[in-house]
Amino acid sequence: MxxxxxxxxxxxxxxxxxxxxxxxxxxxxxxxxxxxxxxxxxxxxxxxxxxxxxxxxxxxxxxxxxxxxxxxxxxxxxxxxxxxxxxxxxxxxxxxxxxxxxxxxxxxxxxxxxxxxxxxxxxxxxxxxxxxxxxxxxxxxxxxxxxxxxxxxxxxxxxxxxxxxxxxxxxxxxxxxxxxxxxxxxxxxxxxxxxxxxxxxxxxxxxxxxxxSNEARRCARLGQTLYITGGEILQYDGVRLVEVGVHVYPWFFAGFEDGVSGSLEAGTYAYKATLRWDNARGERDRSTTATHGDIAVIGAVPNRVLIQGAVPLYVTHKTANAPAFEIWRTLKDPNIDSPFYLVTAKDPAVVTNPNRYLANDPTLDDLATVNDELADATLISKEANDENGAILENVSPPPASIIIANDSRLFLAGVAGDPNRVWYSQQRRDGQVASFHDGNVMDIPREGGDITSLAFLSETLVVFRETAIYALPGDGYDNFGSGQNFGPARIVSLDVGAVNHESVAFTPGGLVFKSSKGWYLLTKGFAVEHIGGPVSNYDSETPLSVQVVEKQHQIRILTSSKMLVFDYLANQWAEWTIADGLHAAMWSGAHAYLTSAGPKTQSTAYTALTYGLDVETAWIKPADLQGGVRIRKMMALGEFRSAHNVRVRVAYDYLEEYVDDFIWTNTQETVGGPEQVQIGPSRQRCQAIKVRLTALAVTALLTDEVPARPTGEALKLTGLALEVGQQRGFYRRLSAAQKAGS
Structure with a gap:
């Protein structure tokens, strides 16, 4: 070695x-x-x-x-x-x-x-x-x-x-x-x-x-741009990923009057510099500045000012479409609050002086000289700086692991070096990339472990920790730093929180979230209700994604081994066998989940299915738990969708083994027409009955090791009706072994 x-x-x-x-x-x-x-x-x-x-x-x-x-x-x-x-x-x-x-x-x-x-x-x-x-x-x-x-x-x-x-x-x-x-x-x-x-x-x-880390893949959309968490907050415009804001905004440049005739009259002028980048969605990302200064023009005739030595932006992903390095100036003899106007050209084709366009070039030690020869009368018609009038400065956001958006702001949590505060952007203006200011932060009470998620409920910011939930009402500071901050934080729960950001979803009934104690609902009245009892056996599984499919009033929860489905209209849970999921999202109104081989999208047509309808009732007890009844017949009602037969299985008296098991041959052919199946139970006298109906291919046989499934939707099941006669007293047909005493 x-x-x-x-x-x-x-x-x-x-x-x-x-x-x-x-x-x-x-x-x-x-x-x-x-x-x-x-x-x-x-x-x-x-x-x-x-x-x-x-x-x-x-x-x-x-x-x-x-x-x-x-x-x-x-x-x-x-x-x-x-x-x-x-x-x-x-x-x-x-x-x-x-x-x-x-x-x-x-x-x-x-x-x-x-x-x-x-x-x-x-x-x-x-x-x-x-x-x-x-x-x-x-x-x-x-x-x-x-x-x-x-x-x-x-x-x-x-x-x-x-x-x-x-x-x-x-x-x-x-x-x-x-x-x-x-x-x-x-x-x-x-x-x-x-x-x-x-x-x-x-x-x-x-x-x-x-x-x-999966925490570096969380994203939120604001305006036309997607924002992504990680070691630097990135923006995606459909073409490229670049940083939000400017990591190192302009920090050094020089200027002087060179004695050559121009248009600037004798007096003092203030200058500063910014960087501007427009993404592919037409949204503008503009920095603040780290320095500015003033230059005296001396002489009986107007002169010009040279701006030179500007240090380019080196630490950036914005190289394919170079940012503009902008020079700004005040009118003659400004005060501390005087507005700045753009001196450099906006058109990248203007590469000669006076007042040329200046493109950032990270291969240079300093950028080209700009000859400023704009008279004040012309300058005042130029673009005004975004930060005129006490507007808050635009700074690059810190790294973070959690991000959400409302209609005007981004919110960050899991902030590197600042774990107990939530950062929020300035109010977004049309045509601009989200910008941040280091004063736009809110303190979150520390009890409850790490911050794990953010969400909005009833126009209130909700902050989840591992074992606590806090609500922060308000609108936050405006772009002048005025108004009131979000909060103060109100305790919603000190018993449960969210296990991760992927386990939280907004539904018509409130926020559904997974805690260390199972699945809960935070109602719009900020009450915490446990809803996950039927799926508590899966509480050890970590949610990878939670998506709300509103058209089907479902919440779909993806884990590494299955998809849990909660129908919030029927208040019922289901489980789908999906073992290859990595993440999920709603795409063009359809639910899709990601696998290592690519995305899989919910089908809009039922063709070439590998599964069919398979429904089993709970124990049906017409005369309460142990009353005797006679079930003469049963009828299933549904809607015919495609060719199939129906396998019928019936169990009796709380014994899980099916007694009746046969295939009903369906002769219905009209798609959308009613499908009715009359079932004559082999044992009419009983205390409880359970029925299972399974859609099979028309070629399937009971002797098949795995009976074939239909290739279409088969049927939509509406309900099951029973013709019942009730006997007096308890069910009498118990075996001798089930009887005690006299």
Missing amino acids: SVQVVRGSGTNIQGDLITISGFVDTAHVAKAIGTGTSTIYQIAAAHRSVADSGEFRCYAFWHSNENEGGSVDWTSKYNYVDTGGNLGLQADFVRKLGIASRAFDHNGRVYVHGAFAGESEFLGLTTLFQKLRSQLQNTYFLYRDDAFLVAKVAAGRAGGFAPSLGRLPGVALTSGTTGYSWCATERRIIPLGTNHTGYDDRGPRDVTYTFD
């Missing part, structure tokens, strides 16, 4: 393959993996656990020249060397992202954490907006070995770059084959007056996550 050593040598990254026995060099030493621009700050490396072309690749990640400022050009890099000594090609990993953990393998791919720690700053004259430097967006990001973004960690609170060279925290497998943990840190730079900064203490933070 051998081990791959990846080390820094000056500005070079080299690899040595060494045999473990005796630590002897192999033929593959001092392999030139890559280079840095200065001293190498951090290196992380790990082997893939699966071979590529017969060799095992060791992926190395490193960075040098790290700097919190936006004006310094630096990037993390990566490459691989395999056990055969073959090298890949060095490439940029993620610009301005420092390596923050040791690398690790999961399922044949290598992963590593990167740290963003850029100081928000505007370079230019600062009088109205003071020049403050602060790390507002410190965040860790988990990346795969192909530079694919997987998750974000400790958003806005991460500890920044590693405090010492060459020492990184490890990542350990701590739960099964998919759960990992590592020790990150928290720290934040805090502004202290003009041009000064302070640091709060760096502290440890335990971070855990699970790969391939």
Whole structure:
């Protein structure tokens, strides 16, 4: 066996393959993996656990020249060397992202954490907006070995770059084959007056996550966009999956008057920057900004202002359709509340100045210069910024495992690093992607275990914990931060909660949910009723999905071994033998469930069925429990649907063995016509009777090991009528062994 050593040598990254026995060099030493621009700050490396072309690749990640400022050009890099000594090609990993953990393998791919720690700053004259430097967006990001973004960690609170060279925290497998943990840190730079900064203490933070979790597949629709939980909240527009909002909104740019004639009169102008992305459904996703500043135009004649050095967005999935990097400006001599208007062009085809369009490009250190030559009289006709007038800022939501939507907001629970609060989005405006603000949160009482689900009932938010239920009325803050928050929380139950989010469904009668004690209904009056007695034998099974089929007034509950069906109109349970289900959903009005081989949808026509109608009554007791009766005949009534015969079985007097068992030959041929079967019981005198009717193929025989089922719907059964004569007293035909005394 051998081990791959990846080390820094000056500005070079080299690899040595060494045999473990005796630590002897192999033929593959001092392999030139890559280079840095200065001293190498951090290196992380790990082997893939699966071979590529017969060799095992060791992926190395490193960075040098790290700097919190936006004006310094630096990037993390990566490459691989395999056990055969073959090298890949060095490439940029993620610009301005420092390596923050040791690398690790999961399922044949290598992963590593990167740290963003850029100081928000505007370079230019600062009088109205003071020049403050602060790390507002410190965040860790988990990346795969192909530079694919997987998750974000400790958003806005991460500890920044590693405090010492060459020492990184490890990542350990701590739960099964998919759960990992590592020790990150928290720290934040805090502004202290003009041009000064302070640091709060760096502290440890335990971070855990699970790969391939079903909790990362929950989704909710708001407007035209689907939103999905996980290590980052994603949006799906029918074309691609990308992050909601912007993980790192604009944090550095510069501006100055260059003395060239233009249209800006002498005075002071404030500038800021945002990022804008339009999804394939035509809904707009626009960020806030981390910095702004002001520029003085001096001179007797109007001049122009140059905006340059803007740092692109690097941490993103939005690469196929690049976001627009937008520059905004106020009118001359603004106050702190003055509105901003769009300076850059909206048309991507306008790529020349003045006031050109600026597209994000993550391969660049900074974006092109924008020459602002718009006069105030023209500027005021341009698009106004979304955050004018004290509107709350748009920020990217935190990772979460639970998501629901009402008609105007998204709600998140199971929030990473914030497990006892529910986050909710701002009120959605038409044509916009859901946006969040870190003040839109509500505290949930901690009693009852983890939060397991969210739902709405009677226009009230219901929060389920493992063994508790809370109700939070209200509408929440509006987009100005005004109004009242949801709540306060009211206790609905401290006895039962929901086992998971998949076990909760809204029905006309209220919320059906699975607790650790079985199936319950939370009524619209917020009473908790147990409804799962008839299916209590299956309480140990975990629900994978609960769907309401309103047309058939059914609740269909999928587990790994069956489908439980509750008819809330008849208040009856049934069980379907479905053992291959993974999840289920309503699709175009029909119930569908997912298997490993693909989806299966409820049929709209009864053809080529592998099952038929099979109905058994409970014990029918015409004269109460043990009264004697004479049942002269019985008649079954139904509707003929397709060719079939009916197998008739009858049991008597609480003995489960069928006494009568025969096939009735059906001669009915009119689809939709009545189907009537008269049954003459072989034993008319009895105390109780049970009847079982089974639809069979016309070719089926009782002697068949498995009688064939019909290939069509066969029949719809309406009811069973009995002609009964009642005897006085108890049933008298008991055997001697059933009698005692005189």
